[in-house]
Amino acid sequence: MKRTTYAGLVDEQLIGKEVVLKGWVQKRRDLGGLIFIELRDREGIVQLVFSEEFGQDALAVADKLRSEYVVEAKGKVVARDPKEINPKMKTGKIEVDITDAKILATAKTPPFYIQDGINVSEDLKLKYRYLDLRRPEMQKNILLRNRIIQSIHSFFDKNGFIDIETPTLTKSTPEGARDYLVPSRVYPGSFYALPQSPQQFKQLLMGAGFDKYYQIARCYRDEDLRGDRQPEFTQIDMEMSFADQKEIEDVTEGFIAKVMKDAMGIDVKLPFKRMDWDESMARYGTDQPDVRFGMELKDLSDIMKDVDFKVFSGAVKDGGQVKAIAVPGGAEKYSRKDLDKFADYVERFGAKGLAWLKVTDDGFNGPIAKFFKDADLREKILAKAEAKPGDLLLFAADNSRVVANTLAYLRVEIAKEQNMIDESKFAFLWIVNWPLFDWDVDLKRYVAAHHPFTMPNENDVHYLMNEGEDPHKAYAQSYDIILNGLELGGGSIRIHTRALQEKMFEALGFTKESAEAQFGYFLNALDYGFPPHGGLAIGLDRFVRLLADRDNIRDVIAFPKNSKAVEPLTSAPQPVATKQLEDLGLFVAKSDDKK
Amino acid sequence: MKRTTYAGLVDEQLIGKEVVLKGWVQKRRDLGGLIFIELRDREGIVQLVFSEEFGQDALAVADKLRSEYVVEAKGKVVARDPKEINPKMKTGKIEVDITDAKILATAKTPPFYIQDGINVSEDLKLKYRYLDLRRPEMQKNILLRNRIIQSIHSFFDKNGFIDIETPTLTKSTPEGARDYLVPSRVYPGSFYALPQSPQQFKQLLMGAGFDKYYQIARCYRDEDLRGDRQPEFTQIDMEMSFADQKEIEDVTEGFIAKVMKDAMGIDVKLPFKRMDWDESMARYGTDQPDVRFGMELKDLSDIMKDVDFKVFSGAVKDGGQVKAIAVPGGAEKYSRKDLDKFADYVERFGAKGLAWLKVTDDGFNGPIAKFFKDADLREKILAKAEAKPGDLLLFAADNSRVVANTLAYLRVEIAKEQNMIDESKFAFLWIVNWPLFDWDVDLKRYVAAHHPFTMPNENDVHYLMNEGEDPHKAYAQSYDIILNGLELGGGSIRIHTRALQEKMFEALGFTKESAEAQFGYFLNALDYGFPPHGGLAIGLDRFVRLLADRDNIRDVIAFPKNSKAVEPLTSAPQPVATKQLEDLGLFVAKSDDKK
Numbered sequence A, B: 001m002k003r004t005t006y007a008g009l010v011d012e013q014l015i016g017k018e019v020v021l022k023g024w025v026q027k028r029r030d031l032g033g034l035i036f037i038e039l040r041d042r043e044g045i046v047q048l049v050f051s052e053e054f055g056q057d058a059l060a061v062a063d064k065l066r067s068e069y070v071v072e073a074k075g076k077v078v079a080r081d082p083k084e085i086n087p088k089m090k091t092g093k094i095e096v097d098i099t100d101a102k103i104l105a106t107a108k109t110p111p112f113y114i115q116d117g118i119n120v121s122e123d124l125k126l127k128y129r130y131l132d133l134r135r136p137e138m139q140k141n142i143l144l145r146n147r148i149i150q151s152i153h154s155f156f157d158k159n160g161f162i163d164i165e166t167p168t169l170t171k172s173t174p175e176g177a178r179d180y181l182v183p184s185r186v187y188p189g190s191f192y193a194l195p196q197s198p199q200q201f202k203q204l205l206m207g208a209g210f211d212k213y214y215q216i217a218r219c220y221r222d223e224d225l226r227g228d229r230q231p232e233f234t235q236i237d238m239e240m241s242f243a244d245q246k247e248i249e250d251v252t253e254g255f256i257a258k259v260m261k262d263a264m265g266i267d268v269k270l271p272f273k274r275m276d277w278d279e280s281m282a283r284y285g286t287d288q289p290d291v292r293f294g295m296e297l298k299d300l301s302d303i304m305k306d307v308d309f310k311v312f313s314g315a316v317k318d319g320g321q322v323k324a325i326a327v328p329g330g331a332e333k334y335s336r337k338d339l340d341k342f343a344d345y346v347e348r349f350g351a352k353g354l355a356w357l358k359v360t361d362d363g364f365n366g367p368i369a370k371f372f373k374d375a376d377l378r379e380k381i382l383a384k385a386e387a388k389p390g391d392l393l394l395f396a397a398d399n400s401r402v403v404a405n406t407l408a409y410l411r412v413e414i415a416k417e418q419n420m421i422d423e424s425k426f427a428f429l430w431i432v433n434w435p436l437f438d439w440d441v442d443l444k445r446y447v448a449a450h451h452p453f454t455m456p457n458e459n460d461v462h463y464l465m466n467e468g469e470d471p472h473k474a475y476a477q478s479y480d481i482i483l484n485g486l487e488l489g490g491g492s493i494r495i496h497t498r499a500l501q502e503k504m505f506e507a508l509g510f511t512k513e514s515a516e517a518q519f520g521y522f523l524n525a526l527d528y529g530f531p532p533h534g535g536l537a538i539g540l541d542r543f544v545r546l547l548a549d550r551d552n553i554r555d556v557i558a559f560p561k562n563s564k565a566v567e568p569l570t571s572a573p574q575p576v577a578t579k580q581l582e583d584l585g586l587f588v589a590k591s592d593d594k595k
Helices: A056-064 A122-127 A136-158 A199-207 A245-264 A277-284 A310-317 A336-349 A375-385 A400-417 A458-465 A498-507 A512-525 A540-548 A578-584 B056-064 B122-127 B136-158 B199-207 B245-264 B277-284 B310-317 B336-349 B375-385 B400-417 B458-465 B498-507 B512-525 B540-548 B578-584
Strands: A018-030 A034-041 A044-051 A070-079 A094-105 A181-183 A191-193 A212-220 A232-241 A273-276 A321-327 A355-360 A363-365 A392-398 A428-432 A437-440 A445-448 A478-483 A486-493 A533-539 A586-588 B018-030 B034-041 B044-051 B070-079 B094-105 B180-183 B191-194 B212-220 B232-241 B273-276 B321-327 B355-359 B392-398 B428-432 B437-440 B445-448 B478-483 B486-493 B533-539 B586-588
Touching: A018 A044, A018 A094, A034 A056, A034 A070, A044 A056, A044 A070, A056 A070, A056 A094, A136 A212, A136 A245, A136 A540, A136 B136, A181 B180, A199 A212, A199 A232, A199 A512, A199 A533, A232 A245, A232 A540, A245 A428, A245 A478, A245 A486, A245 A533, A245 A540, A273 A277, A277 A400, A277 A428, A310 A321, A310 A392, A321 A375, A321 A400, A336 A392, A336 A400, A392 A400, A458 A498, A478 A533, A486 A540, A498 A512, A533 A540, A578 A586, B018 B044, B018 B094, B034 B056, B034 B070, B044 B056, B044 B070, B056 B070, B056 B094, B136 B212, B136 B245, B136 B540, B199 B212, B199 B232, B199 B512, B199 B533, B232 B245, B232 B486, B232 B540, B245 B428, B245 B478, B245 B486, B245 B533, B245 B540, B273 B277, B277 B400, B277 B428, B310 B321, B310 B392, B321 B375, B321 B400, B336 B392, B336 B400, B392 B400, B458 B498, B478 B533, B486 B540, B498 B512, B533 B540, B578 B586
Parallel strands: A044 A094, A273 A428, B044 B094, B273 B428
Antiparallel strands: A018 A034, A018 A070, A034 A044, A070 A094, A181 A191, A212 A232, A232 A533, A321 A392, A355 A363, A355 A392, A428 A478, A437 A445, A478 A486, A486 A533, A586 B586, B018 B034, B018 B070, B034 B044, B070 B094, B180 B191, B212 B232, B232 B533, B321 B392, B355 B392, B428 B478, B437 B445, B478 B486, B486 B533
16 A cells, blocks of 8 residues: 555545555554544644444454554545544544554554653653654654755755865864864874864865855764754855855845745845944843843943942943843842842852842832932933833943853843743844954963954954054954844855965964964965855754754754763764774773873 | 856857956966956856956956966957857857956966866875866866755655754764774763764664655765775665655656756656666676676576586586677687786686687687587577677686676676777666675675665565574565666665564674674664665765766765875874873874784
8 A cells, every 4th residue: 555645634625535644653542343543644643543334454453553553544534523623633623434454563662652742851762762753843843954954955056056065084173172083094093083164175165166155064073062062063054255244144144034934934034133243242241142122231331430339430440341231120020039149140250249229219229229329320320221110220340241241141031031032033133243353261362253264354454464463453254143142153254365364373373383284285275366255154953943942952953962972872982892993003091091 | 346147157148248257367368468368267268358448457457367366357248250269168259358357366376287187196186176176177077966966955855855964973883894983082982983874873764753764964984995985975865664665766766867857958768677686697797787788698508518628517517607798899809918818807706717719700719619619519609699700709617706707897898998888878777686695705604785674575584584494595675776887876675673683683693692782772673663664875976976977986076085095185184182182082002002
């Protein structure tokens, strides 16, 4: 019997027709001589009815069916009795009276129910991933991911981009995150690295004249894992020659709009809003602002620089800031205890406490209210903070980094608690005009804000090229695309001349020798006529997760690793045979050999 | 200036129009006050004309241009003077009179000419791959590869297949080729393996209910390299549930037909021919027959079993065969010296010499002709071998393996030498009904002819399931797709029950324990209701190579490795920092530690 349609696609149009279905037994109800089977496949569930009247042999088969048995069944689609209609089921108005049926495979009782919203440990789900993936919500996620992938291919193909595969066994680049290494057998003691991105290769493709490249590329990072990180992840990668920032942003918007339409049925408004990095940091304290709600950061430094409250005036005098957010109606909603909890939390950002004021009809309430009794001062604060009676003012007074991190955290946390976010919205936003460099507080040195191949703004090139100027003042031709307060991806116009690329490495602390050792082949390439070019990469896993409205990218990856980078299904990674190590010229250090 | 079209796409329709082009200087001819530039981009080459009349500044720019400079130029498309028309150029009827031009990048003189058919060492080309890829033939190959990839996505999407990404950091499977390993940092001494194919994962996806899967998947094999092998390669991978062999072959034919149409403009005739494995071995001595020409192997064992020539009669008596091919007109074309060379060559297949007869009008010529003077015998030989006067008969007399390898080699080699192959043809062919097992002469044990997950023919299942029967007699539900005498890919219906899968491992020499250790997770999965399923994989690199008519898959891969698995561009693989090894708990063996 050849399948005629999917279980989940049987509808009223098929009433009176014969169908052949193949799928899994979701549920079985035996009413004695009448057996109902919910049959499940990738498109959904339909009810099969078995009785002596429809088919005696089929009824005998139904009698043997158990959960997760695989079955094929032929029968006639009929309308359900009006009082049997199940409005919760897509196929709830019909059922199929089965005349023939056959068991294709039996099944043991699964370790968990094949249904949505189960409360089962992540590792158990991953160990039996093939069962976990049978659950309708997981089927939906993987099908959505496929729709997005198809939409991407279709968009880029129509727009003259070429899908070019780049190597995944390549050279290690210690700059950036940690590489996964692959030992060479031909040259024992030498290693390939799995790429963190195809950055160099896609730039070389521009040098090779391919002019419009894209790839859905597998990338690798050997980092400690968090919710949005996996050892291997997928990136929508593109690069264009002879294009400026605007053209690359236009292409990006075009493909995002197509994905939103194809996969979600949503028309997004183009162009997306653009915001300078400086403005985003000032208004939201972050370069990944969630603009679906207000409660922006307000700078009160000017007002506070001479107040009696030394925490505020001192911070400004030390070159820092005093900023605040006004929580609408927050005066009643947050108790002192609640606020103490916040104060404890923001210590991790370096905040030395959390100052707050509740706005009343005629003044302020709270431990520091006594410093702000002056009516004129109060008016200025309320005006600047855009606060009104009943609101709660939360302050941060410190250097700009601590202030930004503290208030950016509080803003989002409180918005979530107070349901201030319209979860149905997809708020896309460009953050543009980034600094070229970023001061890394851990490494205590400048690092590339994007990466070392980013082109400075045209007017800032002199900071790098001219002897004696400070390269770290330069801003960059780079851009991030934000969705709902999370970075989807980003890109930049790239440096395409050797002279500027060398200066960039120098500004990052490379010596001539170390730049040559690491990137010599790339610098050489720039000698041979590289076109102006730029591009962008978007994290596919996160993009799908946001569209699927899931909390963890594991839910949109067919076979992800757990938080220890283990694949519980196959138990990878595992020790290997001695012969395999010998071939590679490697020894495994005994634990006491290890530092 | 924004580009209006590609250099290679400027045509007569644009005469009189202004265009903006961006590309590389292919050639510069200075006629004094009149400069011709051949401008090259990914679509081709067009001639630019610079003169004082069209633009003085532009002429000054043209004066500075050298090979491989990157330039943008604006000008008017004009028809060439009839006597200046270049019929060899796609754009040979027009040229562009340039009014504005700008140098976008300068270039050093490249280490080799950017043109087709250059005679440069492979390693030099790979070191400067970005220059090598600028050559029109390489641009064409990569563009063709893209067309094929787009065609594949489009076909599978339209037919309800889902693109699902499978992991590349997974478990090592010592069965099969050698794995590339990836050391784990979280569990020092443990390793992931890069997959040789997504075989297990795609079967698990069938168990998960996705029912129609495809993926253009990166795969890895750490084997010594030959022309058609690369450490990483790409596979068009698909799998279907509830489908029989015929349906999977139909889908495969559908996508190949679409690729041939989209990428080559060729309508292939469906369905492809089918040939049993036994027949292919008998007629061509190989399971990858090139059916674009005849010269098939003819079995003369019956005729030769009693002849005086002991090499022939002895071979038959020892259970072997005597087979021959008849080379049309070969009697004159091949000298004794030529044939001695063949004899030397076929020693590698185990042949103990090469017997031959030249057919004359009234008998045979050659060293063994004296054994075949009997007219009746002669008639029988000529009839069976389908030979006529002027032909050359080449014999192999040995066990079936040696005979097959020897004559299969000679058949193809001679066909090439004698131009017997219609190179314009694309001859697709299914080889079906394979043995399930294959005797490995090196390992001296049975191995899976396809892989251990292949379903036996329905009528042969008893060989595995019944105690005391010989499983190695079973034939399989497997199929290879052949193009012009090369395996493009293959597949099979898979085993979908634990009981049969266990018997299969047993027949391959696994113990219960070793099967469990290696494939336990997969056997367990089969307990939970796996649908009948099957699939197929096609090597993309070889497919593109055959359509691009190249000798080496390196020509259709953007950044391939050389024959030592080295990427000359980046010099990967390389030694890594001690810190990186420490993180992984690894020591590199000193050379004298190595066995």
